[in-house]
Amino acid sequence: xxxxxxxxxxxxxxxxxxxxxxxxxxxxxxxxxxxxxxxxxxxxxxxxxxxxxxxxxxxxxxxxxxxxxxxxxxxxxxxxxxxxxxxxxxxxxxxxxxxxxxxxxxxxxxxxxxxxxxxxxxxxxxxxxxxxxxxxxxxxxxxxxxxxxxxxxxxxxxxxxxxxxxxxxxxxxxxxxxxxxxxxxxxxxxxxxxxxxxxxxxxxxxxxxxxxxxxxxxxxxxxxxxxxxxxxxxxxxxxxxxxxxxxxxxxxxxxxxxxxxxxxxxxxxxxxxxxxxxxxxxxxxxxxxxxxxxxxxxxxxxxxxxxxxxxxxxxxxxxxxxxxxxxxxxxxxxxxxxxxxxxxxxxxxxxxxxxxxxxxxxxxxxxxxxxxxxxxxxxxxxxxxxxxxxxxxxxxxxxxxxxxxxxxxxxxxxxxxxxxxxxxxxxxxxxxxxxxxxxxxxxxxxxxxxxxxxxxxxxxxxxxxxxxxxxxxxxxxxxxxx
Numbered sequence: 443x444x445x446x447x448x449x450x451x452x453x454x455x456x457x458x459x460x461x462x463x464x465x466x467x468x469x470x471x472x473x474x475x476x477x478x479x480x481x482x483x484x485x486x487x488x489x490x491x492x493x494x495x496x497x498x499x500x501x502x503x504x505x506x507x508x509x510x511x512x513x514x515x516x517x518x519x520x521x522x523x524x525x526x527x528x529x530x531x532x533x534x535x536x537x538x539x540x541x542x543x544x545x546x547x548x549x550x551x552x553x554x555x556x557x558x559x560x561x562x563x564x565x566x567x568x569x570x571x572x573x574x575x576x577x578x579x580x581x582x583x584x585x586x587x588x589x590x591x592x593x594x595x596x597x598x599x600x601x602x603x604x605x606x607x608x609x610x611x612x613x614x615x616x617x618x619x620x621x622x623x624x625x626x627x628x629x630x631x632x633x634x635x636x637x638x639x640x641x642x643x644x645x646x647x648x649x650x651x652x653x654x655x656x657x658x659x660x661x662x663x664x665x666x667x668x669x670x671x672x673x674x675x676x677x678x679x680x681x682x683x684x685x686x687x688x689x690x691x692x693x694x695x696x697x698x699x700x701x702x703x704x705x706x707x708x709x710x711x712x713x714x715x716x717x718x719x720x721x722x723x724x725x726x727x728x729x730x731x732x733x734x735x736x737x738x739x740x741x742x743x744x745x746x747x748x749x750x751x752x753x754x755x756x757x758x759x760x761x762x763x764x765x766x767x768x769x770x771x772x773x774x775x776x777x778x779x780x781x782x783x784x785x786x787x788x789x790x791x792x793x794x795x796x797x798x799x800x801x802x803x804x805x806x807x808x809x810x811x812x813x814x815x816x817x818x819x820x821x822x823x824x825x826x827x828x829x830x831x832x833x834x835x836x837x838x839x840x841x842x843x844x845x846x847x848x849x850x851x852x853x854x855x856x857x858x859x860x861x862x863x864x865x866x867x868x869x870x871x872x873x874x875x876x877x878x879x880x881x882x883x884x885x886x887x888x889x890x891x892x893x894x895x896x897x898x899x900x901x902x903x904x905x906x907x908x909x910x911x912x913x914x915x916x917x918x919x920x921x922x923x924x
Contacts, residue, residue: 454557461556461565465547468569473540475860476582478908480901481532483870483877486587487897490531493521494889512674515626516590523588531893532900535587542592543582546809547572549599553606553780553813560824567846568816571754572809574852576747576921577719580802582856583863590628591802597624598806601634602783605641606776607648614653621657625664633790633806635661640786644774677797679707684798685727686710708796715792715799719807722751725923727799743855743921750848754815757841761818777817784814819845855920861910862922871901 481487493501501521505514527534550572556562572578581592597620604617617638624631638657642649668674679700680693686707691699700707714727723731731748734740758781765778774782784807791807822838870877874894878885885891 457556457559457562458551461551461554461562462548464565465551465569466544468573469540469544469547472543472573472582472857475857476540476543477536479536479860479864480867480871480905481535481587481897482585482867483874483897483901486535486585487894488881488883489517489520489586490524490893490897491883491885491890493517493524494893495887498522498525506672511629511677512668512672513590513626513628515623516586516628519588519590519593519627520586529896531587531896532905535585538588539582539585539592542589542596546592546596546599549596549603550809550813552603553599554816555606555776560820563823564816564820564842567819567842567849568812570846570849570853571812571815573856574849575719575751575808575812576722576725577801577804577808579856579859579921580800581805582860584802591630591805594624594628594630594633595805595809597627597631598633598637598787599809601637602641602780602810605638605646605648605783606779609648609650609653613648614650614656617649617653618656618660621660622664625661630791630794630803630806632661632794633787636786636790637783640783641779644779644782645772646779679704679797682798684711685714685724688729688733690726690728711796711799712792715795715804715807716788718799718801719788719804719811720751720755722747724799726801730923741918743919746848746851746919747921750845750852753841753848754811754845757822757845758811758815758818761814761821764821777820780810780817781814784810815845851919852921855922858913858920859922861908864908865910868901868907871898874898 496504498518498521502514502518505517506512523534523538524531547569550569551565554561554565554568556565573582578595581589581595584591600620601617604613604620607613617634621631621634621638624634635657638649639654642651642654680697683690683692684696685691686696696707711727714724718724723729731740731744734744762781762785765775765781768774769778769782787810788807791804795803819842822841825834825838877883885894
């Protein structure tokens, strides 16, 4: 018996090692393409100019003003990395993003607990969905110059992983710390609270009643501090363009159509955010695939996106239907926790999009969608045990191969698009003076001029542009609109 347990432990460790090794290789490949992308001119340069002067505390305090946003740790993180960089901004900021991708994939693997061969087999597909889903693409393409959406994805995964521990006061303290950090970084941080509460309801051992009370008190304190003391409200729908139907509406158009009756607008945005995760459409609130069908201009990548997402959602729906009766009896397996968390995160995340829809805002829901899909695919493979017919096993294997192939293609598209994005960013830096004039940015300090010169040299001269993958058919086969 002891020998059998040792063999089982050894086998479990082997599968886990292989899963983490695969995640590391995939993160390394993504980092290779990321390091071909200069620090962006738009957003990144302006943000760095903002945090150059002043102490860390002054940068934090400067973000406690009014308006619809309260994100003091967003700029504070930039200040910390900026000071540590010592002039090597490209290496540090791109390095931080590469490490974030690695940590994200490792946390995903830990959630899946690949201790058996069947668990390991779905890991490549799960990670392909994580990186290939369009809601995650913005965390890679964009940087400010630290992508806070990716930071929030990591916070959400950290909270979910804390729920899978054995609990204790250290876990309670860590959960509260993650919530505070995420709330002060981005409003999406409220999803950390949703995850912890949902995990407790599902019976996760790592989240105690004491922990739920603590994080709820933290959230209540944050809301009171934000609204009653700092008088920071919510963003209005007259601030940003947003998709509606088959086109993007400007803020003035949104106000003209929905100022007096905003409920239909909110419902549309909520539904769009749900559907974009489940079916790959609409994109940013715009029904591009449907518009392409009506005009006969559907690109192959659009078909691949919609088919892959729809097929994956069907498998996930099958799993939920299969387990629903057991859940009603409060019989929730460890594997079920991942799916339950997805079902909690998806509508909560969509509520954050009711003012305007942006795909990357749904990145936390997208990551949990990938993990939940992996659980469903694993169940499809293992099924009801030895009594399953050979035909059922073959069908399950065929579905896994098909889903994996489609998402693998979308994953390739992310890396292909990073090369195209690198060329685009370099072109923007070549016309930096025009960008300054257009955005009315005045660089009046020697420190600002030195920053501009360093970033410009990195983008144009110091680091040679990686070879662009100019493949004629690829522009139609890979999604470059993310």
